[in-house]
Amino acid sequence: MKTNKVILGVIGGLATGAILGVLFAPNSGKNTRKKIADKSKTLKDNTKKDLDKLMQKLEDKYQSVSETANNFLHEGKAKIENEMAKKN
Numbered sequence: 001m002k003t004n005k006v007i008l009g010v011i012g013g014l015a016t017g018a019i020l021g022v023l024f025a026p027n028s029g030k031n032t033r034k035k036i037a038d039k040s041k042t043l044k045d046n047t048k049k050d051l052d053k054l055m056q057k058l059e060d061k062y063q064s065v066s067e068t069a070n071n072f073l074h075e076g077k078a079k080i081e082n083e084m085a086k087k088n
Contacts, residue, residue, distance in 0.1 A: 007050075011043075011047060014043060015040075015043055018043065019036060022035040022036050022039060023036075
């Protein structure tokens with residue numbers, strides 16, 4: 001949960017900084033609105049890319065853990081069956 005808060009904080013800070021930078025720049029209202037729209041789109045696209053990367057990492061980690069658990073179960077089952085065969 002701590003990482004999520006840091007990510008949200010960074011994203012919020014970037015958005016706030018971009019908007020304040022555009023608002024205090026000496027431009028007309030039309031140019032300012034266009035810059036805000038452009039910055040918002042860029043921020044949205046970058047955030048989507050970052051979230052896609054994070055989701056891929058999570059999926060890869062889940063797959064790895066799932067495979068490890070599956071191997072562990074099969075090895076345990078084989079050991080139990082081997083011990084049962086020795087007793088009979």
